[in-house]
Amino acid sequence: MLTYEECLEMSDLSADEISAIAEHEHMNPMIAVALGHYLITHDGENRIKRFILDDIERAKRCGDQHRQALLNGALRHFIATHPQHTQ
Template sequence: MLTYEECLAMCDVTQDEVSAIAEHEHVDPIIALAIGQYLCCHEGEHMIKKIIIDDINHAEKIGNIEHAEVLRKVLSHFIATHPEGATSDAA
């Protein structure tokens, strides 16, 4: 059986990106990891970008500025490492 950490090491998403997906989709981290990997392998990077942006907007709406700032850094890293998602109009 593979551990969560082993699965994460084999995927194209980071722990922070998995956390953003889990937060947005209200799922456990292992499910979020599978969603993120699936999207990265099937030209869905723009969807992950949109998920992170939605999380930023939600954090700002509820006044959690610190979390919004963390998510902005996650978004910046995601765009830097997945430039295919940067070209969409999700922002």
């Protein structure tokens, strides 16, 4: 059986990016790894970017500056590692 960490390594996404997907879609992180990997391999990068942006907006509305900063870092990393697919 594969561990979460092994699946995360194969997903081409960071733990923070997976966390944003899990938060946005209200799902277990292991399921979010599978969804994230699927989206990365099927031209879904802009959808992941939208998930992160939505989560940033939610954190802003809730006044959660720590979560907002974490998600901003995740967004910067995502755009830097997937620049050809995110506008």
